[in-house]
Structure formats: structure tokens, C-alpha cells
Amino acid sequence: MNFFHSMRAAAVFAVALAAVAPAHAADDALFQGLGGKPGIKNIVETFKPMVLADPRIKETFSDSDMKHVGMRLEEQLCVLAGGPCTYGGEPMKETHGGLKITNAQFNALAENLQIAMEKNGVATSVANKLVAKLAPMQRDIVTK
Template identity: 50%
Template sequence: MVLTTALPALAQKADDSLYRDLGGLEVLTKVVDDTLALALADARIKDTFKDTDMKRLAKLITEQFCELSGGPCKYSGDPMKEVHQGLGLSNTQFNALVEDLQAAMDKSGISSRTQNKLLALLAPMQRTVVTK
């Protein structure tokens, strides 16, 4: 009896504090849209996106950031390695996109403490995404 009533409470205890600190789905959606707009205007990386459906990309990255930060989303895209391996991305290009993301988070008023928590979750992907 105690167990059946306690379980739903436990299920809700997953740590969504980063997701909430980021401002939830509404702010994440704006941050990703702004990041991609900056990326498309960024001479260092804009050419990488020339054949990409940017609407689909924005949806998938938003989903991914939402899930990574503990929010109620499930990433529905392809594995990071598969998606990026043909792009021949460099560390310089990786850092350029991170800078655009930081500028977008600044624009939404996200604190640097919270920004750094999201960036720390993305950092391990650098090894997968960068191939040259």
C-alpha cells in the first residue's frame, strides 16, 4: 500500500533542475533557434549547413538539449557519430558553434553557471563530432 502510493512520487524525482534553470522548453526552443541563426551568419561554419533542413535540425537539437538537461523530451534523431562523420568538422568549427550557443544563451539571460552546466554535458560529444 505504502509502496504503490510512493512510486509515482519517486518517478517524478528525476533531476530536472538544469532544465528548469534553463527556462524549460520555451527558452530552449528560442536558444536553439538563435544559435542556428547565428551559425548561419557565422563565416566559420555557415557552409556546413548548406544542405540541411534547418527546421528539422532545430527541432532535433531542442529535443536533445531538453532530454540532456533532465526535461520531459526524448531525442528522436540519429546517433551523433553517424550524423557528423561525413561533415569533416574541426575543433575550430566545434568551438565556433559553442560560441554561437553561448551568445544565444546570453541573449536569453541564462546565467553563466547554468550555461556551463549545459556546456559540460556537450563537451564529451566533441570527440564524436570532430573528425579532423
């Protein structure tokens, strides 16, 4: 490889880095905006009793292990926010397929999550971005 080739390779590499770096920064910003792993844990801890008290959806959770659901939800929110986590649970379609969940119930759960984020001091712009990332899951979760 001569000088010009290596200069060109360096330039191509720099352009590639410039294209990739901002995307990573943006992803991490959402995770940071939630307060990282401790922030996500607090949000889920606020969210769980809200769900169990909400007449629109509480029945659906009556037979569930909320400790387990909370743990999986923490992992999932962390992944969605671009955090350094792995989701170890079941696919959304398998978990929710038999639960006959309606659109209104999906929205009720999202609303609880949004309020739980607000209660934990998450910026509205960050909360909105996270909820927007949940929206595509609707087609796997809502079956009624």
C-alpha cells in the same frame, strides 16, 4: 514480516529515496534554468541564424534543413538538461561523421550556443553546465 522487519524495510527505503531525490532535483534544475521547453525553443531560434551567419561554420550547414536540425537540437538539449523529452534523431557519429568538422568548428558552435543562452537570459552557471554536457560529444563530431 514482523514489525522490526517492516521498520527496517521502511528505513532502507527512506535511505534509498534520500540518495536518489537530490540527483533528480539537480537534473531538473538545469532544465528549469534554461526556461523549460519554451526557453530551449527560444535559445535554438536565436542560435540558428547565428550559426548560418558565422563564417567559421556556415558552409557546413549549406545543404541542411535547419528547421529539422533545430527540432532535433531542441529535443537533445532538453534530454541533456534532464527535461521530459525524447531525442528522436540520429546518433551524433552518424550525422556528423562525414562532415569533416574540426575542433575549432566545434568550439565555434559551442560559443554560438553559449551566446544564444546569454541572449535569452540563461544564468552563466547554467549555460556553462550545459556546454560541459556537450563536451563528451566532441569525439563523435570532430573528425578532422
